[in-house]
Amino acid sequence: MLSVITPLMRIVEIPMLALQRLLGINRLAWVFLFPNLVLFGLFAFLPVILNMVYATTGGDNVLLADRPYVGARNFGFLTDCANFLDPNSCREDKFWRAVWNTTWFVTLQVGIMVGFSLLTAIILNRDIRARGFFRSVFFFPVLLSPVVVALIWKWILQREGVLNAFLDWAGIGGYNWLVDAQWAFAWSVFLSVWAHMGFYTLILLAGLQAIPRDVYEAATMDRASPWRVFRRITLPLLMPTMLVVLVLALIKGVQTFDEVYAFTGGGPGTATTFIIQYIYEEGFAGAPRLFGLAAAASLLVALVLVVLTLVQLWVNRKNVDG
Amino acid sequence: MTHLKLLGTTALVVGLAAPAMAQEIRFMCYSDGNECEVYDDVLTRFEADNPGVDVVVDVVPYQAILENLPVQLAAGTGPDLAKVTDLGGLNEYYLDLAPYVDAGYWEDSFGGTLDWYRGGPDRQGIYGMHSQLTITGAFVNATLFEQAGVEIPGSDATWEDWAAASRAVAEATGTPFPMAIDRSGHRVAGPAISYGAALFDADGEAILVDDGFTAFVQQFVDWHNDGTIARDVWAGQGGATYQDAAQEFINGELVFYYSGSWQVGRMDEQVGDFFDWQVVGSPCGPSGACSGMPGGAGLVGFEQTEHPELVAAVIDFLAQEDIYAEVTARTRNLPGHLGVAAAGVEFEGASPAAAAALAAFASDLPDVAPAAFAYQGYAGNRAMFGITVERISQAIVGELTVAEAMERASSDLAAAMAEQ
Numbered sequence: 036m037l038s039v040i041t042p043l044m045r046i047v048e049i050p051m052l053a054l055q056r057l058l059g060i061n062r063l064a065w066v067f068l069f070p071n072l073v074l075f076g077l078f079a080f081l082p083v084i085l086n087m088v089y090a091t092t093g094g095d096n097v098l099l100a101d102r103p104y105v106g107a108r109n110f111g112f113l114t115d116c117a118n119f120l121d122p123n124s125c126r127e128d129k130f131w132r133a134v135w136n137t138t139w140f141v142t143l144q145v146g147i148m149v150g151f152s153l154l155t156a157i158i159l160n161r162d163i164r165a166r167g168f169f170r171s172v173f174f175f176p177v178l179l180s181p182v183v184v185a186l187i188w189k190w191i192l193q194r195e196g197v198l199n200a201f202l203d204w205a206g207i208g209g210y211n212w213l214v215d216a217q218w219a220f221a222w223s224v225f226l227s228v229w230a231h232m233g234f235y236t237l238i239l240l241a242g243l244q245a246i247p248r249d250v251y252e253a254a255t256m257d258r259a260s261p262w263r264v265f266r267r268i269t270l271p272l273l274m275p276t277m278l279v280v281l282v283l284a285l286i287k288g289v290q291t292f293d294e295v296y297a298f299t300g301g302g303p304g305t306a307t308t309f310i311i312q313y314i315y316e317e318g319f320a321g322a323p324r325l326f327g328l329a330a331a332a333s334l335l336v337a338l339v340l341v342v343l344t345l346v347q348l349w350v351n352r353k354n355v356d357g
Numbered sequence: 358m359t360h361l362k363l364l365g366t367t368a369l370v371v372g373l374a375a376p377a378m379a380q381e382i383r384f385m386c387y388s389d390g391n392e393c394e395v396y397d398d399v400l401t402r403f404e405a406d407n408p409g410v411d412v413v414v415d416v417v418p419y420q421a422i423l424e425n426l427p428v429q430l431a432a433g434t435g436p437d438l439a440k441v442t443d444l445g446g447l448n449e450y451y452l453d454l455a456p457y458v459d460a461g462y463w464e465d466s467f468g469g470t471l472d473w474y475r476g477g478p479d480r481q482g483i484y485g486m487h488s489q490l491t492i493t494g495a496f497v498n499a500t501l502f503e504q505a506g507v508e509i510p511g512s513d514a515t516w517e518d519w520a521a522a523s524r525a526v527a528e529a530t531g532t533p534f535p536m537a538i539d540r541s542g543h544r545v546a547g548p549a550i551s552y553g554a555a556l557f558d559a560d561g562e563a564i565l566v567d568d569g570f571t572a573f574v575q576q577f578v579d580w581h582n583d584g585t586i587a588r589d590v591w592a593g594q595g596g597a598t599y600q601d602a603a604q605e606f607i608n609g610e611l612v613f614y615y616s617g618s619w620q621v622g623r624m625d626e627q628v629g630d631f632f633d634w635q636v637v638g639s640p641c642g643p644s645g646a647c648s649g650m651p652g653g654a655g656l657v658g659f660e661q662t663e664h665p666e667l668v669a670a671v672i673d674f675l676a677q678e679d680i681y682a683e684v685t686a687r688t689r690n691l692p693g694h695l696g697v698a699a700a701g702v703e704f705e706g707a708s709p710a711a712a713a714a715l716a717a718f719a720s721d722l723p724d725v726a727p728a729a730f731a732y733q734g735y736a737g738n739r740a741m742f743g744i745t746v747e748r749i750s751q752a753i754v755g756e757l758t759v760a761e762a763m764e765r766a767s768s769d770l771a772a773a774m775a776e777q
Contacts, residue, residue, distance in 0.1 A: 095776050097431035123761065194589060214592045216754055301595025304754035308595050316596050320424060322739035323777045
């Protein structure tokens with residue numbers, strides 16, 4: 036076997052040695068990195084650069100050559116507000132409605148989801164009957180396509196849906212949930228929590244199982260109450276995992292689009308229009324197609340996501356460093 | 358050696374024959390009913406008459422025509438021809454058929470609809486064949502009127518008359534919704550014109566909002582608030598997404614449904630003998646007009662095609678009176694071809710109700726206001742339709758007052774026109 040491999044290795048070795056002599060050992064690393072850099076450049080860096088270029092152009096043409104340079108005009112349009120808290124005072128009121136909807140959505144969704152995920156993880160970490168079954172049940176929605184999730188809940192919540200049929204049967208009377216702005220928003224939060232909770236439950240469950248058993252045994256011997264055990268042992272030792280979950284959920288929350296778009300279409304009015312839907316509609320669904328404005332808005336979102344990612348990296352590093 | 362010779366000869370034959378064989382063109386088509394199926398069938402005759410020509414009909418969802426086709430055309434990767442509804446908006450990509458067809462025949466046959474494809478007065482070529490003429494109008498559930506003992510309003514009835522009658526019927530019969538109008542800027546344009554909306558100023562520039570338009574929007578919002586109009590349609594969606602109320606009408610949950618002639622086939626098939634329905638056209642408004650909106654779809658070729666003559670030949674084939682009449686009869690659409698319309702169409706397989714409905718829509722065409730014709734042919738009408746839907750929806754759900762919504766609609770239009 037070796038007699039076959041050795042000559043083959045020599046075939047590779049000869050040009051490599053030549054390259055090493057030509058470039059030097061330090062520069063040779065670039066040769067190995069080159070294929071990866073090309074792919075990464077094409078599919079990651081180039082789109083980012085194109086996005087930046089589009090953000091500084093106007094018109095409704097797709098081809099960059101046909102688009103006039105407008106500098107920071109699109110950013111100016113997006114940030115032209117008398118009062119950032121009142122979308123009606125902004126030139127791009129739909130953008131600011133989407134920003135505030137996203138902020139409220141992320142705050143509620145992440146808070147509720149992390150809370151419920153923690154509760155579920157703690158329950159599933161106990162020695163209960165059919166534990167494996169329940170773990171699967173909570174994780175199952177994560178496997179569903181966002182559109183499927185949206186359609187399931189739409190069928191349940193629409194005027195002639197399952198929930199209203201049940202309420203009618205119970206004599207309570209149905210309600211047009213998805214036509215009411217507050218209810219549509221609340222159900223969007225619920226749907227999102229339902230769809231993603233299983234993923235975060237799984238991470239927290241792994242975090243819980245990593246806590247050494249002997250710490251709990253010592254607390255039991257000291258007759259610590261369950262609440263004290265949770266507050267003084269479980270929560271502090273789970274905090275690094277919790278922080279990772281929190282940052283991941285925040286990033287995912289800001290990116291929310293597909294499931295809510297399929298669920299409510301962003302309505303009623305703009306009640307459930309989030310920032311990614313705003314970008315999609317300005318750039319691709321509306322007329323004229325405002326690629327420049329959409330690109331500028333997506334860069335602002337990217338900026339928020341970069342900050343959140345840096346927070347995650349900082350948290351991770353802090354955990355590793357102890 | 359023999360094998361080499363054989364290979365060489367085959368390559369030579371294939372090479373020589375290839376230019377004659379490679380006449381494939383792609384037709385991007387969407388169907389409201391069975392249009393693509395009928396085109397595919399009819400075009401087999403064209404292919405038989407033109408050996409070596411292959412017209413591939415790619416059936417796509419309507420959304421692909423609205424969203425993907427413009428991007429493909431801008432990127433230079435579009436099909437050779439397509440069935441489109443943004444008639445003037447895509448004009449910059451159209452192939453001028455005039456050099457390849459008998460322009461006199463086309464002018465005589467398609468008249469004013471040719472303007473809809475020109476995208477403005479600067480272009481005078483022949484860019485598209487209006488394959489299905491549509492007009493907006495109302496469907497009513499005649500059985501519910503009969504059950505309620507309410508007389509169906511006459512042909513000169515106003516929107517207010519219809520609202521009152523529909524409310525009375527809904528109340529008497531326990532029907533959930535008196536009225537509904539499709540969630541579409543195109544659909545509310547006719548009623549708005551009947552309320553006095555001019556849509557364009559004296560110079561022909563788009564304005565959208567004026568006193569007439571605002572008066573209609575105020576009435577429309579009020580009807581949503583007092584339960585006359587089903588909230589599900591306009592408040593159940595976001596953005597400028599299209600939503601119809603055909604299913605509610607078919608389910609017998611709706612008394613008066615304002616949509617258009619393209620729904621006739623669906624009503625005919627799905628309502629069956631569940632209840633009696635009829636088309637009552639477009640009600641009148643305070644301005645005295647009783648206008649619907651014309652519209653429809655047409656076939657266009659694209660300048661970027663490698664086979665302009667062939668594309669023009671295919672469209673010209675479908676524009677010939679006998680073929681056009683056959684397609685119209687089989688697809689049960691109103692004809693945009695003046696000769697076919699004048700001769701009358703025997704709609705294939707249409708029930709008496711459907712035939713009467715199509716005749717009622719056709720009889721409404723003379724009432725269409727000039728502003729409605731101009732709006733349909735205006736290149737920026739898609740932007741105006743989108744703005745209408747978004748801002749009216751916000752007024753309906755209470756995010757904006759009607760005055761604020763109209764102010765926003767005006768500034769949105771100015772911004773959109775600046776970008777086009």
